[in-house]
Amino acid sequence: MPNTPDPQPLVFVIDDDAAVRESLVELFASVGLRVAAFGSTAEFLRGGIADVPSCLILDVRLPGSSGLDFQADLAKAAVELPIIFITGHGDIPMSVKAMKAGAVEFLTKPFRDQELLDAVHRAIDLDRRRRTERQSVAQVQARFDALTAREQEVIGLVSTGLMNKQIAGKLGVSEITVKVHRANAMRKMGARSLADLLMMAQVLKLRPPA
Numbered sequence: 001m002p003n004t005p006d007p008q009p010l011v012f013v014i015d016d017d018a019a020v021r022e023s024l025v026e027l028f029a030s031v032g033l034r035v036a037a038f039g040s041t042a043e044f045l046r047g048g049i050a051d052v053p054s055c056l057i058l059d060v061r062l063p064g065s066s067g068l069d070f071q072a073d074l075a076k077a078a079v080e081l082p083i084i085f086i087t088g089h090g091d092i093p094m095s096v097k098a099m100k101a102g103a104v105e106f107l108t109k110p111f112r113d114q115e116l117l118d119a120v121h122r123a124i125d126l127d128r129r130r131r132t133e134r135q136s137v138a139q140v141q142a143r144f145d146a147l148t149a150r151e152q153e154v155i156g157l158v159s160t161g162l163m164n165k166q167i168a169g170k171l172g173v174s175e176i177t178v179k180v181h182r183a184n185a186m187r188k189m190g191a192r193s194l195a196d197l198l199m200m201a202q203v204l205k206l207r208p209p210a
């Protein structure tokens with residue numbers, strides 16, 4: 001089966017200064033990066049977020065809500081888009097707030113092009129890793145959801161460290177029955193060992209059945 005090509009990353013820019021937007025578009029294009037530039041957060045939201053590794057270059061001072069407010073709005077909406085702040089009016093408390101909220105970088109104008117490019121590459125790598133992790137979790141979750149209710153119960157109890165005999169006592173079934181459910185669950189989950197199964201349970205944050 002051929003490997004799926006890695007989607008080309010995309011850099012989003014939100015800045016109300018048209019000259020800054022044009023300059024950044026030229027900079028990213030010069031190193032082969034795709035870029036989409038917007039004059040406001042509302043314009044950005046109307047455009048939607050492409051399902052590719054991405055990052056957001058965000059001006060701190062924008063018409064209406066600030067860039068910091070927009071960062072908070074994205075977090076509330078569970079949008080995990082790495083943000084790089086740029087500003088001509090930054091201060092230490094502002095940068096600390098942005099970084100504590102998860103920003104990748106906070107650059108004060110004028111900054112060197114290479115500083116911004118380095119930050120963008122870090123941000124895209126971060127987003128690429130997050131996307132890979134989310135995909136892995138989704139695959140494990142889909143396998144778990146395909147288990148029978150009893151198999152899910154058994155796996156939940158196995159993840160707490162209980163032996164087959166103890167699980168059988170809790171569920172009121174025979175030890176042989178537990179072994180069968182456990183073996184079927186491991187096969188369906190693609191777990192080659194108990195360690196694999198426990199790792200999957202940890203990824204799914206399984207809790208033992210009540």
